Amino acid sequence: MALHLNLLHEEILEQRQRQRDPLKIGMMVLGALGAVMILYYMWNAYKTLEIRNRLNVVQADWKKVEPKVTAAQKRSAELNSIIGTTKVLDGMIGSRFFWAPFLEKLSRCVALNAQITSVDGTVEDTKSVSVMIEGLASGREPRAAAEELRQLLLEQLGQSYHDVKVEFKTLEDLDTLVSIGGANTSMARFALSVTFTPSGNATKAPAPSAPARAPRK
């Protein structure tokens, strides 16, 4: 067996210790890691730049479209508002109560022996209509003439309106005599309370065809 003498033992040990230096190894590891991280960062930065380019393209597209869209949205809102307003106004127009047909019916109901002196009508908030009619009736039986008017009104109004009620508020004989066709007849004063609900569908108001009888002197 050959004798092997290592005369550089200490130098080799020192070299080995330098090679095993943890700081040096750590620095190398950190350097390698840093290089990987930089590469990863650059890859990410490249991706981000790509996304930024895409964003710029999309933003440019949107800038082209945006004025048109804003105008379209504004016009849509305007049109919706117009449609809504027209609908509400049409509803109000459609739900109006027309007085002319009522006056026409009233004029048709007044016979020669009756006279209307006052008509006072109101459309209530509930859309029902209440009318107070005052007048005079004459004849051999003036109360019967007044009742005839009430019946006729009930019948005529019932043809066009719902829930029609025609009631006497007052009906009293008067002492005054009136001359009709040369004959003296007695008179009665009446007040009729008329209530009814107009039909849902409003129609155009026709003009009264027959005028109410002119009050007598």
Place this chain on the structure above:
Amino acid sequence: MKKLNLTKDQIQKLALSSIGFVVLLYVYFSFFLGPLTRSRDSMLVSITDLQEKVGNSKNEMTKATNLEKQATAGTKRFAALKALNPEGAPIAWFPPRMKAFFANQQIDKATARLENSIPFKEADLAGWMQYNWTLDLPQTDFALLGNAVAALENAEPLLSIHHLNIHSVPDDPQFQQATLNVATSMLKR
């Protein structure tokens, strides 16, 4: 396995390297990769939003075009209703208009008084006001009045008579006096 014998100096260097490693990671993620990732994410969100907006914009424009076609009748009707309201304050033009209207119906001396004006409760009528007027017809005939009321109700769709009073004139029973309380819908001026 060979046991790793570290000297005190080596342990210190190892600790220093570890601290350096942690600092490097912190700096890297907090100051480099983090902001980049956040910026990228926000850009992606913006892209998605904008693409959605661009996609919806086509629908919006199609809807507006369709609505324009559908609303033709509505806009014409609205224009017609608006045309019933001349420029200027209603108190300036409504009474003369009523006077002229009743004069055309052979009813003279008609007067219109403004009672009040109130805004509508409906949100759709924010641009409109309700004006309440009293129309006095001191001398008329029932038939003429009936015709005039019919013509008024047909000519003025935005007008509604909510109270009507007709009574005979005591001195001249041939004639009647009439008072109409009317409400009109008018554009705010």
